[in-house]
Amino acid sequence: MTKRTYICGLDAAITVMGGKWKGLILFSLGEEGPLRFGELRRAVPGISERMLILQLREMEASGLVHREVYHQVPPKVEYSLTEFGSSLNTALAPLGEWGEEHMERIEAIP
Amino acid sequence: MTKRTYICGLDAAITVMGGKWKGLILFSLGEEGPLRFGELRRAVPGISERMLILQLREMEASGLVHREVYHQVPPKVEYSLTEFGSSLNTALAPLGEWGEEHMERIEAIP
DNA sequence: TTCGGTACCCACACTTTTGTCAGTAGGAGT
DNA sequence: ACTCCTACTGACAAAAGTGTGGGTACCGAA
Numbered sequence: 001m002t003k004r005t006y007i008c009g010l011d012a013a014i015t016v017m018g019g020k021w022k023g024l025i026l027f028s029l030g031e032e033g034p035l036r037f038g039e040l041r042r043a044v045p046g047i048s049e050r051m052l053i054l055q056l057r058e059m060e061a062s063g064l065v066h067r068e069v070y071h072q073v074p075p076k077v078e079y080s081l082t083e084f085g086s087s088l089n090t091a092l093a094p095l096g097e098w099g100e101e102h103m104e105r106i107e108a109i110p
Numbered sequence: 111m112t113k114r115t116y117i118c119g120l121d122a123a124i125t126v127m128g129g130k131w132k133g134l135i136l137f138s139l140g141e142e143g144p145l146r147f148g149e150l151r152r153a154v155p156g157i158s159e160r161m162l163i164l165q166l167r168e169m170e171a172s173g174l175v176h177r178e179v180y181h182q183v184p185p186k187v188e189y190s191l192t193e194f195g196s197s198l199n200t201a202l203a204p205l206g207e208w209g210e211e212h213m214e215r216i217e218a219i220p
Numbered sequence: 221t222t223c224g225g226t227a228c229c230c231a232c233a234c235t236t237t238t239g240t241c242a243g244t245a246g247g248a249g250t
Numbered sequence: 251a252c253t254c255c256t257a258c259t260g261a262c263a264a265a266a267g268t269g270t271g272g273g274t275a276c277c278g279a280a
Contacts (some may be wrong), residue, residue: 009209099119
């Protein structure tokens with residue numbers, strides 16, 4: 001949130017995909033296409049409703065995801081990746097592969 | 111730090127490169143080769159000594175960086191990427207490029 | 221004897237992030 | 251009338267992250 005300019009591209013990228021969850025949300029939306037709130041919640045195990053909403057709001061504000069409201073009862077809201085979000089997702093792919101490859105080693109760290 | 115298994119590779123990767131700094135440290139070490147503590151501090155603008163040390167300790171424990179002590183006075187300690195750290199750095203490259211490409215858009219977000 | 225330079229460590233306080241547990245709207249089904 | 255369903259919202263507190271200002275050790279130089 002500091003108004004200064006980022007020191008490099010990686011810095012900027014890390015800022016937009018913030019904490020622990022945004023990457024996973026991006027990943028889920030990329031893999032499974034548009035998802036409604038409840039589906040997304042199930043797609044990202046361990047996240048609380050509150051966290052999911054907060055993250056989605058930020059990602060919407062960043063232009064990473066699109067929020068489509070269907071005026072129904074009970075309510076239905078669908079989240080999907082924008083072009084921007086999709087491009088981030090692509091850039092994130094190698095990182096995901098790296099994680100897969102070194103999964104055992106990473107799990108042994110704590 | 112939770113002992114459960116990660117839900118995907120991206121999850122695992124995000125865990126090892128933790129917060130805001132580890133990616134930048136990795137990047138600096140990758141670009142400028144082995145660096146001593148003070149040099150690293152200058153290479154990552156805005157980080158405090160305390161943070162740098164904490165992050166380096168964690169990264170050492172994760173096997174991402176190697177710490178080489180030279181028994182001199184005044185002290186000299188050099189940090190460098192391990193193979194493991196280097197591979198993460200490579201996987202991080204596309205993310206850095208993405209950030210560069212969309213820098214303006216990202217800066218306009220807050 | 222005092223000072224400079226390097227790489228740290230420690231205690232404390234503050235800020236940000238994350239979790240928990242309630243509660244709301246409003247039409248449909250019973 | 252009452253309950254169910256979904257997507258939220260809000261208050262509160264615990265946990266994690268981060269900054270600040272000090273201190274330590276060591277040896278050589280002045």
